Amino acid sequence: MITKAVLRALDTKAVIVISILVAVAILVPLSNLFLPVGHPMRVPNYLVSLLGKYLSYAMLALALDLIWGYAGILSLGHGAFFALGGYAMGMYLMRQIGDRGVYANATLPDFMVFLGWQDLPWYWQGMDMFWFAALMIVFVPGLLAFVFGWFAFRSRVTGVYFSIISQAMVFALMLAFFRNDMGFGGNNGLTDFKDILGAPIAAPATRAALFSATALALAISFLLCAMVIKSKLGKVMVAVRDAESRTRFIGYRVENVKLFAFTVSAVIAGVAGALYVPQVGIINPGEFSPANSIEIVIWTAVGGRGTLLGPIIGAILVNAGKSYFTGAFPDFWLFALGGLFVFVTLFMPKGIVGVFVSAWTALRARRASARAQKGIGSVTPGPDEPATPRTAPDDEAAPHGAEPKPAE
Amino acid sequence: MTSELASSLLYLDDVTVSFDGFKALNSLSLVVQPGELQAIIGPNGAGKTTMMDIVTGKTRPDKGEVYFEGRIDLTKKDEAEIANLGIGRKFQKPTVFESHTVWDNIELALKNPRGVFASWFYARGQSDTGRIAEILETVRLTHRKNDFAANLSHGQKQWLEIGMLLAQDPKLLLVDEPVAGMTDAETEETSKLLKVIAKNHSVVVVEHDMSFVRDLDCRVTCLAEGSVLAQGSLAHVSADEKVIERYLGR
Ligand SMILES: Nc1ncnc2c1ncn2[C@@H]1O[C@H](COP(=O)(O)OP(=O)(O)OP(=O)(O)O)[C@@H](O)[C@H]1O
Numbered sequence: 001m002i003t004k005a006v007l008r009a010l011d012t013k014a015v016i017v018i019s020i021l022v023a024v025a026i027l028v029p030l031s032n033l034f035l036p037v038g039h040p041m042r043v044p045n046y047l048v049s050l051l052g053k054y055l056s057y058a059m060l061a062l063a064l065d066l067i068w069g070y071a072g073i074l075s076l077g078h079g080a081f082f083a084l085g086g087y088a089m090g091m092y093l094m095r096q097i098g099d100r101g102v103y104a105n106a107t108l109p110d111f112m113v114f115l116g117w118q119d120l121p122w123y124w125q126g127m128d129m130f131w132f133a134a135l136m137i138v139f140v141p142g143l144l145a146f147v148f149g150w151f152a153f154r155s156r157v158t159g160v161y162f163s164i165i166s167q168a169m170v171f172a173l174m175l176a177f178f179r180n181d182m183g184f185g186g187n188n189g190l191t192d193f194k195d196i197l198g199a200p201i202a203a204p205a206t207r208a209a210l211f212s213a214t215a216l217a218l219a220i221s222f223l224l225c226a227m228v229i230k231s232k233l234g235k236v237m238v239a240v241r242d243a244e245s246r247t248r249f250i251g252y253r254v255e256n257v258k259l260f261a262f263t264v265s266a267v268i269a270g271v272a273g274a275l276y277v278p279q280v281g282i283i284n285p286g287e288f289s290p291a292n293s294i295e296i297v298i299w300t301a302v303g304g305r306g307t308l309l310g311p312i313i314g315a316i317l318v319n320a321g322k323s324y325f326t327g328a329f330p331d332f333w334l335f336a337l338g339g340l341f342v343f344v345t346l347f348m349p350k351g352i353v354g355v356f357v358s359a360w361t362a363l364r365a366r367r368a369s370a371r372a373q374k375g376i377g378s379v380t381p382g383p384d385e386p387a388t389p390r391t392a393p394d395d396e397a398a399p400h401g402a403e404p405k406p407a408e
Numbered sequence: 409m410t411s412e413l414a415s416s417l418l419y420l421d422d423v424t425v426s427f428d429g430f431k432a433l434n435s436l437s438l439v440v441q442p443g444e445l446q447a448i449i450g451p452n453g454a455g456k457t458t459m460m461d462i463v464t465g466k467t468r469p470d471k472g473e474v475y476f477e478g479r480i481d482l483t484k485k486d487e488a489e490i491a492n493l494g495i496g497r498k499f500q501k502p503t504v505f506e507s508h509t510v511w512d513n514i515e516l517a518l519k520n521p522r523g524v525f526a527s528w529f530y531a532r533g534q535s536d537t538g539r540i541a542e543i544l545e546t547v548r549l550t551h552r553k554n555d556f557a558a559n560l561s562h563g564q565k566q567w568l569e570i571g572m573l574l575a576q577d578p579k580l581l582l583v584d585e586p587v588a589g590m591t592d593a594e595t596e597e598t599s600k601l602l603k604v605i606a607k608n609h610s611v612v613v614v615e616h617d618m619s620f621v622r623d624l625d626c627r628v629t630c631l632a633e634g635s636v637l638a639q640g641s642l643a644h645v646s647a648d649e650k651v652i653e654r655y656l657g658r
């Protein structure tokens with residue numbers, strides 16, 4: 001059953017994307033660790049962490065696209081799940097510091113000693129064990145998404161109303177995490193990490209391993225999303241996106257379909273956050289800021305909403321642009337980002353990937369018609385075969401403008 | 409009345425719905441027998457579509473009883489539950505899944521477990537493939553099976569929606585204005601098709617096209633202002649003075 005779903009997901013495109021990610025996961029660390037410094041093919045240390053960060057953003061955008069591109073749920077609070085996964089990882093990393101902190105307290109992180117706390121709060125228990133922290137990385141974002149989605153989808157909160165309450169959720173979390181008495185380091189967040197799984201976190205080998213882990217996690221997330229999208233469940237999601245009430249009238253429980261997609265998406269976002277934190281070395285409440293969550297939407301739109309590759313490309317390109325701009329023209333970045341979003345929304349509704357897909361489709365159609373004119377392809381189409389060349393029934397070539405329509 | 413309830417497939421009694429004080433249904437009572445084909449006619453705004461909204465759970469009645477198979481209270485169920493009980497509906501404005509192919513539209517509607525995980529791990533077997541092909545043949549869309557539903561003509565969308573109804577294999581089909589926007593030839597085909605479907609399903613058809621209703625040759629109910637004006641054979645109903653005055657004679 002599962003194997004069938006995996007095989008169905010692995011079409012040519014998916015195999016190519018996954019192979020590239022696996023190759024990157026192997027080659028970048030090899031080049032960084034084994035080529036001599038100064039070699040033209042060597043990926044420098046700073047770039048390994050930077051690329052690792054981009055890949056964790058790509059995972060986050062992929063997670064958003066699963067619900068926005070395919071099920072029509074526009075979450076403007078997806079940064080919450082990313083940050084919660086990040087905080088869970090941060091708590092594990094804090095506890096690994098042990099007595100090497102400024103106050104040399106073996107159990108309490110520095111900020112708790114500073115606040116005069118005597119005992120570790122109950123929710124910090126067990127976070128010194130990696131397996132437990134890993135469980136929480138999946139469980140906490142998943143649970144929040146499940147509970148939030150349960151109430152929202154059951155009471156049929158859709159469209160902009162859903163977007164607004166998701167934004168309110170991330171904002172509320174930000175305010176909560178800013179408070180010192182929440183026990184998550186307040187303003188400063190969690191930082192000064194030393195080890196992860198016993199390996200020094202700043203060592204090039206550890207950085208390379210984290211990079212590989214992120215690339216592989218992205219490949220696995222891609223496969224998981226493809227397994228959903230290519231199945232009948234994926235078709236039901238698209239049906240929900242385009243005509244929600246019609247889907248109900250043929251007997252699907254729309255709220256369950258959405259809840260499933262939303263929870264899976266939150267878990268992927270949480271894992272992405274957990275991989276992000278050790279590579280950037282800090283997690284603070286700024287990750288919950290509403291603007292961050294909106295940026296995720298922009299990456300996805302730029303790359304191509306409703307395609308699996310689009311969000312990955314979008315997240316990498318926009319963030320590469322951000323790294324460049326914030327260095328070169330720091331005041332200019334937000335205007336560039338806003339302008340980009342407006343441009344994409346107006347002129348590239350299917351994003352970068354959409355532009356390539358339509359160019360490719362047009363090229364093929366032109367070639368086919370040229371062939372037909374020469375008389376080479378003059379085979380009469382059978383009764384079942386369409387006369388005109390047509391792309392395979394593939395979401396990426398689907399007619400856009402299938403905006404949500406109420407059934408009657 | 410209770411024996412009528414017990415033997416009925418669909419039973420509406422004294423159903424009233426108002427929108428901002430306007431009574432779209434005004435103590436409407438209506439019975440559909442198992443196996444019956446029934447046509448519903450009536451002027452614009454008579455409440456025909458609203459009646460279907462009540463039955464399929466889209467709208468809740470302010471007052472009145474709605475029972476399916478003589479015992480299931482439909483006013484307590486939501487849309488998906490009602491669909492899974494075996495009530496299928498074709499909408500007045502054809503609504504198909506535009507960014508899916510014709511084939512996928514039928515596949516989504518095909519009677520199969522509707523759960524999240526059942527859908528995720530669904531693999532189309534030979535019997536399902538055969539069934540979908542058969543339905544496409546019936547609604548004459550085989551040659552367009554790989555096209556996106558968005559690219560169908562209005563009439564073809566109507567037929568696709570009828571195909572989706574067939575795929576659901578419901579006990580009761582509610583069909584709202586199936587021939588609107590169709591050519592005469594298509595209309596004739598549709599009435600033939602509905603009569604074939606009615607052989608082993610119960611069907612309620614709402615339609616304004618009188619020659620179509622004549623073709624169906626079944627019991628006719630005329631609604632006006634939210635309640636039943638007349639009921640019986642088409643000849644009987646169209647001879648009724650109130651019907652002539654309020655609907656036919658206009
Ligand atoms: N959701 C709603 N809100 C307000 N008014 C409504 C609503 N639904 C229906 N109505 C009103 O109820 C009345 C009955 O509408 P309905 O659609 O049932 O008529 P109908 O018999 O199907 O007419 P037609 O032949 O034009 O399709 C109309 O006056 C309509 O405007």
Ligand SMILES: [Mg+2]
Nearest residue numbers: 456457458500
């Ligand atoms: Mg109507």
